[in-house]
Amino acid sequence: MGGENLSSAEGFLMVGFSDLPQLQVPLFAALLLVYLMTLAGNLLIMATIYCNSHLHTPMYFFLSNVSFLDICHTSNIFPQMLANFFKDGTRISFTECLLQVYLFVCMLCTEVLVLTVMAYDRYAAICNPLQYMTIMTKDVCMQLAVGCWAVALLVAVAYITLLSELTFCGSRTINHFFCDFTALMKISCSSIHPMEVIIYVSGSMIGVTSFILIIISYTNIVSCILKIKSKGGRHKTFLTCASHLTVILLFYGSTCSAYLRPTSAYSMKENKIVSFAYIAVTPLCNPLIYSLKNAEVKKGLRKFLLF
Numbered sequence: 001m002g003g004e005n006l007s008s009a010e011g012f013l014m015v016g017f018s019d020l021p022q023l024q025v026p027l028f029a030a031l032l033l034v035y036l037m038t039l040a041g042n043l044l045i046m047a048t049i050y051c052n053s054h055l056h057t058p059m060y061f062f063l064s065n066v067s068f069l070d071i072c073h074t075s076n077i078f079p080q081m082l083a084n085f086f087k088d089g090t091r092i093s094f095t096e097c098l099l100q101v102y103l104f105v106c107m108l109c110t111e112v113l114v115l116t117v118m119a120y121d122r123y124a125a126i127c128n129p130l131q132y133m134t135i136m137t138k139d140v141c142m143q144l145a146v147g148c149w150a151v152a153l154l155v156a157v158a159y160i161t162l163l164s165e166l167t168f169c170g171s172r173t174i175n176h177f178f179c180d181f182t183a184l185m186k187i188s189c190s191s192i193h194p195m196e197v198i199i200y201v202s203g204s205m206i207g208v209t210s211f212i213l214i215i216i217s218y219t220n221i222v223s224c225i226l227k228i229k230s231k232g233g234r235h236k237t238f239l240t241c242a243s244h245l246t247v248i249l250l251f252y253g254s255t256c257s258a259y260l261r262p263t264s265a266y267s268m269k270e271n272k273i274v275s276f277a278y279i280a281v282t283p284l285c286n287p288l289i290y291s292l293k294n295a296e297v298k299k300g301l302r303k304f305l306l307f
Contacts, residue, residue: 007019011091011092011093011094011096011097011181012091012097012172012173012174012184013091013092013172013173013174013175014084014090014091014092014171014173014174014176014179015061015174015175015176015177016081016084016090016176016177017083017085017177022265022273024085025153026028026275027085028082028085031078031081031082031085031280032082034280034284035074035078035082035280037284038070038071038074038280038283038284039071039074041074041284041287041291042067042068042070042071042283042286042287043067043071043287044287044304045063045064045067045070045287045290045291045297046064046067047304048297048300048301048304049063049064049300050064051303052300052304054300054304055296055297055300058121058125058136058141059118059121059122059125059240059296060296061118061141061145061189062114062118062121062145062166063118063290063297064113065145065148066114066118066247066286067287068113069110069111069114070081070282070283070284070286072103072107073103073104073107073108073279073283074279074280074283075179075222076100076103076104076107076178077100077104077177077279078090078280080100080178081177082172087248092174092179096179097179097184098160098163098164098179100178100179101156101159101160101163101179101180101181102156102157102159102160102240103156104178104179104180104181105152105159105160105181106149106152106153106156107152107153108152108255109151109152109155109156109186109202109206110148110149110152111251112182112206112207112210112251112255113148113151113152113206114145114148114212114304115214115244115248115251116213116214117144117145117148117208118244118274119213119214119217119218119244119248120213121136122217122218122219122221122240122241122244123217123218123220123221124136125240125245126221126224126225126237126240126241127220127221127224133200136264138214151206154201155206156279158198158202159181159195159198159202161194162194162198163181163184165190165194166185166188166190166192166195166241167188167189167190168187168188169189170187170189171187172187173187174187175272176271176272176275177272177275178275178279179269180275181195181199183271184272188265201301207252207255207256211252214248216244218241221241223270225237225238239276239294239295240294242294243290243294243297246289247282247285247286247289247290250281250282250285250289251278251282252275252284254274254281254282255276255278
C-alpha cells in the first residue's frame with residue numbers, strides 16, 4: 001500500500017489496555033479513582049491558595065499554576081481512556097489525535113518552565129530576602145507565567161506541524177492509551193528524523209536548560225542555607241524547598257525516561273508504563289507532596305477545611 005498523508009487518513013485504532021482483558025474491571029476502577037483523586041487534590045490546593053491571604057505570594061501563585069496544569073493534563077487523556085475502556089480498541093480521528101498531542105506537549109513544556117520559575121523564586125526569596133518583594137512583583141509573576149505558556153504553545157505547534165507530514169503505509173494501530181507522538185512515530189513509514197530532531201532540540205532547549213537553571217538555583221540556595229547560624233533556621237528554610245525539590249525529581253525522572261531516548265531503544269509496552277508514571281502518578285502525588293511537606297499549605301488546608 002502506498003504512503004498516505006495523515007491529514008487524509010481515516011484515523012487510528014488505539015489499543016489502550018484492551019490487551020489485558022483479565023484486568024479490565026480492576027484497572028478501570030483504579031484509574032477512575034486516580035483521576036478523581038487527582039482532580040480533588042489539585043482543586044483543593046488551588047482553592048486553599050485562593051481562600052488564604054497568607055498564601056497570596058509568588059511561590060503559591062506558581063504552585064496553583066502547577067495544579068491547574070495537572071488538572072488540564074489528566075483531563076486531556078483520562079476521560080477518553082475511561083469512556084472507551086471496555087472496547088477492543090478506540091477509534092480516534094486525525095483531528096482528535098493531533099489536538100491531544102498539541103495539548104499534551106503544551107502542558108508538558110509549560111510545567112517544565114513553571115517548575116524552573118519556582119526554583120528561581122525560591123532562590124530570590126532565600127538568597128535575596130530584602131529585595132525579594134521588589135524582584136518578584138505581581139506583574140513580574142504574571143509575565144513569567146504568560147511567558148511559560150507562550151513558549152510551550154509555540155513548541156507544541158512545531159510538534160503537530162511535523163506530525164501532520166508523516167505518512168502511514170500499513171498498520172494504523174497505536175499501542176498506547178493516548179495519542180502519544182512517540183507511538184505515531186513508531187507506526188509511520190516515512191522518515192521520523194525531523195521529529196527526533198525537534199524532540200531533542202526542544203528537550204535540550206527547554207528540559208535540559210531548565211534543569212541546569214534549577215541546579216544553579218538550588219546550589220546557591222544550599223550555600224545560603226549553610227550560612228544560617230541557627231540549626232532551626234536552616235531546617236525551616238530547607239523545608240520551604242523540600243516539596244518543590246521532590247516534585248522536580250518525580251517530574252524529571254518520569255518525563256526524561258519516557259521522551260529523551262531514541263524511539264528504537266524501547267518497546268511501546270515499556271513506554272506505556274513510563275508514560276503512565278508522568279500522566280497519572282505525578283499529578284496525583286503533587287498535591288500530596290505539598291500537603292505533607294509544606295507547613296504553610298498544611299495550615300492553609302486546615303483553615304480551608306474548617307471554614
